[in-house]
Every structure is written in C-alpha cells, then in structure tokens.
Amino acid sequence: MAERRRPLPVQLTRRPRWHLAARLRGWFVSAPPVAYLLVFFAAPSLIMVVAAFRVAGDYGGLLPLVDTDPATGAMRWQVRLDNWRTFFTLEGFARFFADPIYLEVFARSFGYAAITTLICLALGYPLAWMIARSARRHREALILLVVLPFWSNFLIRAYAWMILLGPQGVLSRAVNAALGWFGIGPVQLLFNTFAVVVVLVYVHLPFMVLPLYANLEKHDPALVDAARDLNANAWHCFWRVTWPLSLPGVWAGAALVFIPALGMFAVPDLVGGTSSLMIGNVIKQQFLDSRDWPFGSVLSLMLTLAVLAAAAAAAWVARRGARRA
C-alpha cells in the first residue's frame, strides 16, 4: 500500500501572524451588519436625541442647521456662536413637565402596559405550564398553535377584535344580554380602555408564553418529584420549586410585553376612545399631524428613558434573584 506521502509544510509562519489572521476574519464578519446598523439605527437614534433640543421649522419639521446659499449653491451653516439660541432650546422639556396632560398620558401608558403585563402573566403562565407538562410529541404542535396567530398581521388581529367588541359584535351582544338579566344597562365594549387592554393582551400574549415555555420546558421533573417525596403539597411544590426556577422566564416575558406595550400607538388608535390615548399616539400626532418635531422628539426621548429604566429594573431584579438563588 505504498502511496505518495503528503509533503510537510515548507514555510512556517510564526504564531502572531496566525492569530492575526483569525482576528481579521472576525472583524470582516461583523463589519457589514455593524456598519449598517450604525447608519440606520444608531445614527437616527442619536439624531433624535439631539432633535429634542432643537426648534421647530417654519412649516414643521426642524429648523435647519444648514442651508444652501441660493447664489452659490454651497452649503452654509445657519448656526453661529451668537445665534445658537434660536436653534437649540430646552423649551420642549419645559412644556413637557409644565403641562400635566403629558405626564398623565405617560402615567396612563405605564398603567396600560403594567396591566397588560400582569394579565398576560396570569393567562400565559398556566398556558405555558400546560404545554411544558404535556407529552413531548404534542409540545411542538401546541407551541405552534399558540404562535400561529402571531404570524398573522397585527392590524388584522386588532380589527378582528373590533368586530367582536363592536355594538353589533357577537361578544358585545352576549355580554349585554347577560347583563340585561341583572337589569344593568348596556355597556359599550369598544372605543374605551377595556378594548385597548383586551387587544394589548391579545397581541402580546405569545411574547409572554414563549419565554415562559422555553424556561419551564427545561425544568427537571425530578425536582418536583423530590419536593413531593419530601412532603411538600401541590401549592408548595409550585411556589417553592417551580416558581422560583421560572423567574428568569417570567422576567424575560414581562420585558417582552411591557416594553413594546408602552410604546403602542396603533392599538389605542383603532380601538381606543379619546380618553385612552397612549404616549405612542401623542408622539405620532406631534410628528405627523402637528409636525412639531422637536417636541415629538422630546416625548420620544422621555419614552426611551422610560424603556431603558424598565429594562434596567428588570435586569437588576433578575440579577438579584439569581444571586439570591
């Protein structure tokens, strides 16, 4: 079986070059997405932050910092050291804090988001738990069933609820009929807080179920068996074993529900009434209706801060819980 033997490598590269090549490859791989996102995500965000400090233009938008000289066609800065106050101001912030309506909207948004999160948790946890407990071959199918509605268009889902909750809708009439027996007058189910919360919950439920399921599925059933063996009843088994272990999933789900819910605007727009405006709606108004961009940016900045605060709080609690456990 004499075969040609492979030649030994002739040139020997020293170690540093070999490592360098690996490093360069790493940069090469991450460069395109990083570049793209810097331009289309990081930059716009920064610009928005800056915009919060600027002044509105005459026809809306932002008062331009740069202008084209009609004579020469060259760009020239309008801003100079002496007139910078016309371009930058804190007026937006003042207005935000002075007029109580904005804080009210914020508070309401927080409230809606919080209620939505809690209801999603209350509904989603048992659902996730049931699926995680069910026979292995059913699990994939069940999860698919839960996720499937999520794959349909979000507007359609809101619209579907509009049908159901409208005065002619099935649900409305059923509920009113039932209430009628008690002599209570017909209630309106649409265009109010109730509708907003219902749709918010409906839209965000999968976001709560999925992380919870991912977490619960990994629980070792032997742990619960061990607890029962050590004389824990069903409630204790849940509260002292399952629940603490599922907390990371709970926080993940809560974050995935709370944060987007906070910024929702389409839902209140479609199914909410005038008294159930959320911060998203106000931002949209400022940008597209009143065209007061600086103020809209101020609101967006406030929303961003709120989101960051929520995320930080979630992370902090999660870390504390992890350390304690």
Added chain:
Amino acid sequence: MFLYLPLVVVVAYSFNDSRLNAEWVGFTGRWYVTLLHDEAMLLAARNSLLVALTASVVSTVLGTLAGLALYRRPRQRVLPILVLTPIAIPEVLQGVSLLIFFVLMNVSLGLVSIVLSHVAFCIGFVAVVVRARLQGLDPSLIEAARDLGATPWQAFRRVTLPLIAPGIAAGALLAFTLSLDDFVITFFTAGPEASTLPLQIYSMIRIAVTPEVNAVSTLLMALTLALAALAGRIAPGALRGRA
C-alpha cells in the same frame, strides 16, 4: 381557544354577503372579487411583496453575518447592543428616528426608505435564529474539518454553512413575514405616496370599513399560514430560537 376566535370570525365574515359585520346573511365570494379589482389594494400588495422580498434578502445576509459574529465572540458588547436592541424597543421610537434621519439626509420617503428601515430591524431577528442554530452545532465537527485539511474558509463553506442552512432559511422566512406585516415603522417612513398592504388595511379600517377588509385579512392569514408551514418544514424548533 380564545386565541383563535377573533380570527375565525374575520374569516367567516369575509364570506358574509352583507356590508355590515353584523348578521350573517349569506355565503358569497364577491368581496374577494371586489378585492381583485381594487387598484389601490393591488398596488399596495405588489409594493409589500417587493419590499418584503428585498428586505428579507438583505437582512438575511447581514443577519447571518451578525449571527456568526455573535456566536464567535460572545463577550463583545457593541454588536449585541446594535443588533438586539431594535428587536426589543417600541417600534414608534425606531419609526420616528428613522423619519427624522431620512428627512435630514434628504432621502425621499418611499419604497427605498421603507426597505432600509425594515432591514434595520429584521437583522436582529435573523441573527438570533442563526445564532441559535450555530449553538446547536457540535464544535468538534469544525475541528475535524480543520484537522482533515480544510482552511477556515473551506471548513465554513463545506461544513458550517450546510449545517446552518435550515436556520438561515428560517431566518429569511421570519424576516419576510415581519416585513410583510410591519405597520408602525412603515407608517412613519413611507411618506405620502408609497403604500403597503398593512398601511392600506389601516386606512380602510379607519375610514370605511367594508368586508373587503375581511377578505384581505383572510388572504393574508392564509399566506402567513403557508409561510409558517414552510418554515416548520425547513427548521422545526427554529421558531423557538427567538425566546
């Protein structure tokens, strides 16, 4: 189940022979016919598909690269922040900031701006799916390839890529669906003229509700169902990769 009731209702009513979403009058397909003749709707649909196709291709490429980078250098901080934040923050903020950005950069608002915006937030989703798939790979396979004479590039092309291909496909499908469905970000970056399906549906809902909406919704649902089934075939379990 509670989750399905509303959707079933919409589907049912799309066949309802009545202008109102109230009583069941009779079975008809005429709303679907009206749909086919609705110019605005057809244009919007064409735009949506075009945008979704382009956005999904670009974001799949970029997202796969991002997923690879996330997998290889888990301790780095810049990339994860850039890639994952768009997934988590409210879409309103992204839409608004992109609007300002485009206007300042003198990019006219239209299909192009829509595509650019969609890519920005789809990258993250694709990256997560690809990364999950990579984490499921046995690392000794790559080592074996290198040991047997493959350069890093060859090992990637002949071993890694074929094995994560299902993940990439799932990510592409995910991006396509997200782009097709997106409302909020598109709303801000579309400008006065361009229209996509979700935008069209939105204005229909707000302005004049006709059962055409039901018909459109049903069709759209059928499409997403088909896509979901396709994704399930290609990469079972990839759906869970997100959480």
Added chain:
Amino acid sequence: MTNLALRGVVKRFGDVLAVDDVSLDVGAGEFFTLLGPSGCGKTTLLRLIAGLEQPDAGAVLLDGVDLVGVPAEKRPVHTVFQSYALFPHLSVARNIAFPLEMARVPRAEIERRVAAVLDDVQLGGLARRMPDELSGGQRQRVAIARALVDRPRLLLLDEPLGALDAKLRVQMKFELVKLQREVGITFVYVTHDQGEALALSHRIAVMNRGRLEQVGDPRTIYERPASRFVADFIGQCNLLDATVRRIDGDTMELEASGIGVCAAAVVAGAAAGQRGTLALRPEAIEIGVPLVDATGARVQRRGRVRDALYEGDVTFYTVALDDGTCLRAMQPNADARRAGRFAAGAEVGLAWPSDAGRFLCS
C-alpha cells in the same frame, strides 16, 4: 527513527497549567499511548500535536520539522475524535473523501482510494449511507477510515473506544492493534483506561496533572512503576510507607508500616535512611500458606481476613495485619479450589517473594 518529538511543551488555560514542560519521543510505526486520569492534560497534549491548540512554549517536531505556528489544516496529522465528528450532512463516502477533496486529489483517484479504505475497515457496502444510519462501531470505523485515507504521518486517537459497549470494545481493541500493525502509521492514543493502554501499546506515557510520570513499554510500567502515582493508577497495588534500613548487594532491607522489617528488590538511586513507598501487587501475595522457616527469599506474615470479594475468575481478599494495616491479596479461583477459600475472620498466612516488593522513591 523518531517520528514525533515534543520538547518542553507548555500550555496554560488562564491560571491552569494543563501541560507542564513535557518532552517525549515517539518512534515511527509505534503505537504510543498517553494514559492518565481526567484532567491530566493528555487530551490537551493531543490537541497540541494536532494543531487545534498552540503551545505557550516548547516545540512539536514531526520528522524534525517544528510544527508550532502551523495551523491544523496544514499538518499531515489527523485525529479520530471521541465523538467521531462525522459530518452529518455527508454520506459515508463523502465523509471519507473529505481530506482528499481538501488536498485536491483528482475525482477518479478519490473514488478509488475511498473504496479501498472502506474495504480495509470492512465497511464495503455502506458507502452511500448517512452517519445517523450507522451503529456506533460502524461510525468509529468510518472516522478511522476518514483519518487514514490520505496517509497522514501520524494518527491521533482521542479515547475512541469510550462510547462503545464492553463487548464491542474488546473486539475493537484487537482490530485497532491489527490495523496499526498493517498500516504501519504511528498512532498516538489517548485513554484513561489502563487496561486498554497495556493491551494496545508499544509504549505508554503515564501523565498526571500535566507532567509525565513515566514512559515505557507496558511490562515495565506494570512491573516496575517509577512512582507511587503510577503504581496506584495501573492495576491494583498495595502501597505502604517505608524507609530504607540497609542495602545489601542485590536486596534491600526496609521498614514498612504494618509489615515491619522485610526485604525488597533493589532499586537504583535509593540510599539508606531514605523514605518512600513499598509497592506490592496483590497477585504476588500467596494466601493461606503454611508458614515455614523464613529463607529470606520470601516475606511471610500472619493476618486475619477482613473480607473477600468473589469476582468470578479471581477473589480479592483484604487481610488485616496485627497493627491493623490492610493488605489486598488476589487469588485466581482455579487455584483456590485446590487451596481452599477463606471466609471473613479466618486467620491466614501470607507470603510473597521478596523481590516482588518494590521500593518507590516517591
């Protein structure tokens, strides 16, 4: 002729010193085994030879050429991984063809060589199967075939028999030995199973915590262990603290705990007054013998049987001496039928040839 030489190889992972200044030589065509408990650094050493890691210091010389800095894909060295690492998306034939494709061998020749090597490992008809359709033993052979098909200078095997069941393992041991002798390629084999090492190798390197404890052929390692660790790790051994009292030509006199004064084989480098270990293998101790006058050629003691473990072919006795020290003695049961079996509590005499006890300096 030396095929592989390691000189002062060091590898650190953070604070942990995985390989601590290892130097050894492997001859061409040798079946060389790295043996040691988990964490001793043997797998790391293997990966350093393969090029999957780079050493922090030292040289790895293949036929005189230093491979440090050369990446794995350029080394004419192949590895059979513990998990076999067969590419799941490629058929058996494509798996085996992989290194040849990397080396740009022409298509026709690839097919010829793949078919030839499949015959060598007796997997002739399975070329088109996918890895997940094969049994563990078949997968292992594919992994070996894949690593051998382009005639590397060195084949590295990382605990390849670990995933197989006991019977298959025995069969594969024979086959591996046969394969290596036929193919003539140097094998560097890693395992924690000392039985495997003793059975398969031309030479063994025993490693502990990143250092080499002893290098030698199986007989030497077993019968003349160089340190307490080696004596303990290979086979079973009674280890007693001992001090040298006197050296007399070709015997030594030791004072060992529990046994008192006795004779043992002379070991080079030992001096009077030195402390160390007396190593005595259980199979060397005869149990139940009538005690005759000591002739000096045998050491005799009396003790009481603590327990007896019947293992089918042999019985292990734990015998307690006067001061409580326990010795383990092994008796083949074929003998025991003649000599009688001993139950717990029985008083017995023990005897062993004095040169069966070895003094270890550590």
